[in-house]
Amino acid sequence: MQSFLTRLTSGKRLRKWRAFAPLAVLVVLCIIITIANPNFIEPRNLIRVANSAAVPLTLAMGMTFIILLGSIDLSVEGAMSVAAMVVVLLAANDSNAHNYGWLAVLAAIAASTMIGLLSGVLQTVLRIPSFMTTLGVWFIGLGLSVYMLGGSAVRLMDESIRGLALTRFLSLPLAVWVALAAFTLAIIIQYYTRFGRHVLALGGGEDIAEFSGVNPRRVRIYAFGLAGFFFGVAGVLAAAQLGQSNATIADGRLFAAVTAVVVGGTALTGGEGGVLNTLVGVLIVTILANGMILLGISPYIQQTVQGLMIIAAVALSLDRLNLKIVK
Amino acid sequence: MLAAKGISKSFIAGTYALNNVDIEIRPNEVVGLIGENGAGKSTLMRVLSGTHRPDSGTLTLDGQPLRLRNSSAAAANGIGMVFQEQSLLLNLTVAENIYLGQEQQFTRFGIVNWRAMHEASRRQLAKIGVDIDVTARTSELTFAARQMVELAKALTLEESVDRPLVILLDEPTSVLSASDIDVLFARVRSLKSRASFVFVSHRLDEVLRISDRVYTMKDGKVVAEHEAAKVTGPELHEIMVGRGLHTEYYKEAQQIAPQSEVMVEAKDLGISGFFHNVDFSIRAGEVVGIAGVVGSGREELTRAVGGFLPHTQGTLKIAGETVRLTSPGQAVRKSVGYIPRERRVEGLVMFLSIAENITLADLSHVMRRGAIDYGKERRVATDWIKRLRIKAPGPDTACRKLSGGNQQKVVLARWMTAGSRILILDHPTRGLDVGAKEEVYEFIRQLSGQGIAILLLSDTLEETIGLSHTVLVMRDGEITARFDAAAGKKPDQVELVAAMV
Numbered sequence: 001m002q003s004f005l006t007r008l009t010s011g012k013r014l015r016k017w018r019a020f021a022p023l024a025v026l027v028v029l030c031i032i033i034t035i036a037n038p039n040f041i042e043p044r045n046l047i048r049v050a051n052s053a054a055v056p057l058t059l060a061m062g063m064t065f066i067i068l069l070g071s072i073d074l075s076v077e078g079a080m081s082v083a084a085m086v087v088v089l090l091a092a093n094d095s096n097a098h099n100y101g102w103l104a105v106l107a108a109i110a111a112s113t114m115i116g117l118l119s120g121v122l123q124t125v126l127r128i129p130s131f132m133t134t135l136g137v138w139f140i141g142l143g144l145s146v147y148m149l150g151g152s153a154v155r156l157m158d159e160s161i162r163g164l165a166l167t168r169f170l171s172l173p174l175a176v177w178v179a180l181a182a183f184t185l186a187i188i189i190q191y192y193t194r195f196g197r198h199v200l201a202l203g204g205g206e207d208i209a210e211f212s213g214v215n216p217r218r219v220r221i222y223a224f225g226l227a228g229f230f231f232g233v234a235g236v237l238a239a240a241q242l243g244q245s246n247a248t249i250a251d252g253r254l255f256a257a258v259t260a261v262v263v264g265g266t267a268l269t270g271g272e273g274g275v276l277n278t279l280v281g282v283l284i285v286t287i288l289a290n291g292m293i294l295l296g297i298s299p300y301i302q303q304t305v306q307g308l309m310i311i312a313a314v315a316l317s318l319d320r321l322n323l324k325i326v327k
Numbered sequence: 328m329l330a331a332k333g334i335s336k337s338f339i340a341g342t343y344a345l346n347n348v349d350i351e352i353r354p355n356e357v358v359g360l361i362g363e364n365g366a367g368k369s370t371l372m373r374v375l376s377g378t379h380r381p382d383s384g385t386l387t388l389d390g391q392p393l394r395l396r397n398s399s400a401a402a403a404n405g406i407g408m409v410f411q412e413q414s415l416l417l418n419l420t421v422a423e424n425i426y427l428g429q430e431q432q433f434t435r436f437g438i439v440n441w442r443a444m445h446e447a448s449r450r451q452l453a454k455i456g457v458d459i460d461v462t463a464r465t466s467e468l469t470f471a472a473r474q475m476v477e478l479a480k481a482l483t484l485e486e487s488v489d490r491p492l493v494i495l496l497d498e499p500t501s502v503l504s505a506s507d508i509d510v511l512f513a514r515v516r517s518l519k520s521r522a523s524f525v526f527v528s529h530r531l532d533e534v535l536r537i538s539d540r541v542y543t544m545k546d547g548k549v550v551a552e553h554e555a556a557k558v559t560g561p562e563l564h565e566i567m568v569g570r571g572l573h574t575e576y577y578k579e580a581q582q583i584a585p586q587s588e589v590m591v592e593a594k595d596l597g598i599s600g601f602f603h604n605v606d607f608s609i610r611a612g613e614v615v616g617i618a619g620v621v622g623s624g625r626e627e628l629t630r631a632v633g634g635f636l637p638h639t640q641g642t643l644k645i646a647g648e649t650v651r652l653t654s655p656g657q658a659v660r661k662s663v664g665y666i667p668r669e670r671r672v673e674g675l676v677m678f679l680s681i682a683e684n685i686t687l688a689d690l691s692h693v694m695r696r697g698a699i700d701y702g703k704e705r706r707v708a709t710d711w712i713k714r715l716r717i718k719a720p721g722p723d724t725a726c727r728k729l730s731g732g733n734q735q736k737v738v739l740a741r742w743m744t745a746g747s748r749i750l751i752l753d754h755p756t757r758g759l760d761v762g763a764k765e766e767v768y769e770f771i772r773q774l775s776g777q778g779i780a781i782l783l784l785s786d787t788l789e790e791t792i793g794l795s796h797t798v799l800v801m802r803d804g805e806i807t808a809r810f811d812a813a814a815g816k817k818p819d820q821v822e823l824v825a826a827m828v
Contacts, residue, residue, distance in 0.1 A: 197430060204417060
């Protein structure tokens with residue numbers, strides 16, 4: 001615990017301020033919404049917030065590692081829809097006779113992990129930038145899953161998988177606990193493993209890291225595989241929550257994941273920030289959305305606000321004025 | 328202990344970066360390696376550290392042949408390198424940097440024991456006697472402290488390699504202050520009982536102070552080997568620079584006296600922290616060369632005239648007008664052209680064509696009614712290709728396909744097209760072969776004949792003296808000497824060196 005707390009708190013005052021700025025924003029946001037509509041702090045609403053944060057949190061865990069590398073993974077929606085498709089088609093459903101139960105969940109996560117590994121291999125072997133690789137993989141995944149679903153929605157009939165969304169433990173849906181487990185796993189990987197450190201090192205300077213004996217290709221492939229794993233878990237959660245899989249199950253998830261990571265304070269240039277930042281980012285994004293619904297703001301305005309937020313977050317997160325070239 | 332025999336390495340066919348080099352590093356000694364830029368020092372270090380593989384020749388360690396496939400292989404044999412550009416990751420902590428790539432020794436069941444790593448890092452830093460917080464972010468350390476961390480990082484090899492180390496220090500002092508250098512040298516001396524060092528620098532006095540033996544390199548070869556105690560700085564310099572002045576080489580016969588019009592005039596010019604009280608003038612057609620070691624302030628001075636670093640003290644007049652240049656764009660509008668040393672990074676947009684690069688600074692010559700006249704742009708470029716004998720198929724050739732010399736000509740053509748009357752040449756011949764250098768010299772003579780005022784920084788004193796009408800020598804941010812260098816009355820290098828150090 002000590003080491004990553006010092007990482008957050010060490011440093012000059014401005015950096016310290018920056019590290020806690022997202023947290024301050026989160027607190028202020030909660031206060032404002034509570035004043036405007038006290039229903040916000042009702043336990044029932046907070047559980048709703050937690051429930052709607054589950055999928056974005058799991059996705060953003062994967063995205064955090066990629067952005068720490070200084071790369072981007074646009075294949076979120078492709079990988080997620082593949083996972084949702086696999087779990088629905090292999091577990092009990094209304095389209096075919098399969099009924100593999102929890103093996104379907106494992107297969108779904110494995111499929112999504114493979115997609116991530118594929119993105120990583122394409123980048124390192126063919127030297128294609130992550131932006132283009134994952135843009136392609138996004139559409140490959142999406143096309144594949146819509147095709148397999150036959151262009152329509154397939155219902156998930158396996159009661160135990162549906163239970164992820166419907167069963168509650170300590171009054172929170174299981175999906176929330178799964179997301180928290182994903183968060184804990186991400187914390188351990190980022191702050192307590194070699195791999196986590198090497199991701200930061202690559203984001204800080206790939207050539208220097210390589211000179212020090214880090215294998216950048218391997219780290220990159222693993223990172224995209226890990227991201228695929230988290231996207232797969234999120235896909236399963238989404239299918240359980242929706243009770244089906246369809247062509248639009250992953251719509252808008254890429255934007256939500258990137259926004260959460262960036263709003264949390266992880267730098268797009270790589271090497272700065274991390275999983276803890278992302279937790280705060282996810283909460284900001286989810287609570288803002290929840291708050292705007294409570295206040296009865298038009299969904300289109302909500303979307304506009306989210307767009308403004310991501311630009312503001314990037315503007316505030318870095319010493320951008322010192323950047324010479326912006327592309 | 329570590330020996331290299333007959334090492335050759337060539338990057339461009341026909342020219343050798345290293346040509347049949349023999350050197351030997353004995354136990355517990357500091358070996359100095361000196362030479363001008365391009366003499367092959369850095370290439371040799373990269374061969375020793377496994378990042379470059381030699382084309383021919385052998386390395387031996389304790390008499391056994393040694394093949395280094397990469398830097399990890401060198402590390403496994405106890406050879407560590409402290410790089411010229413600092414090679415620490417600024418977003419990681421000190422401890423994380425020291426053990427980057429070696430975390431496995433602190434890992435159990437996949438989890439890294441940070442406390443153990445912090446402890447080990449503290450021990451490493453204690454070995455070299457410095458007190459640095461191992462949990463601090465590296466970006467918050469001073470340059471000197473980072474250098475110590477790099478040294479500590481190199482010394483971690485002691486733990487994994489069961490033999491005396493060889494530590495390669497590639498120009499470690501270039502960013503350090505005098506007192507920091509003293510600290511570094513004290514550490515190196517105290518570590519000599521456990522390791523051998525190779526110390527590369529272009530500052531002769533430092534090399535002589537720290538080294539036991541000194542190798543001098545020139546044009547890719549080792550040309551001399553001395554006991555450091557038995558040789559003086561000027562003697563080494565003579566060997567390092569080598570040939571006497573070739574008046575022919577620098578087209579001295581074409582050097583004509585400058586005109587009377589003063590193009591650049593500086594009075595009490597200064598930038599706090601870099602240089603101060605600098606007075607000089609450049610007349611039309613005059614080449615003014617500035618000599619000085621790294622840190623003398625000459626780089627910053629030229630950058631001030633080029634608009635990259637605005638001056639903070641004194642006055643600067645360009646063509647009689649008092650100016651303070653706060654951007655390169657302003658300098659361009661005052662007809663100052665800057666030819667940077669890093670052609671690839673600062674000088675040319677590599678994927679654009681010759682024509683597009685030539686008109687980059689000023690498109691107005693090839694504009695017609697608000698649009699680019701491509702025909703005219705090509706004609707301008709074709710004209711320059713002929714005049715400067717740029718070896719290229721045509722004006723549409725991408726600049727990245729040109730050789731270094733031809734790229735440099737494109738940069739020169741750009742500023743001529745933009746109508747620059749003052750040119751700053753920042754190491755104009757760096758990385759060029761002899762033939763290409765001569766062509767650049769000839770062109771500089773032509774420009775000066777046309778009344779262009781030129782401020783020159785050069786890699787070698789020889790070139791500075793050969794090309795300039797006036798040589799200014801800078802040391803510690805001040806001009807310490809001025810030499811008239813009219814054709815046939817060139818000053819001696821030894822006089823310049825005396826004023827430099």
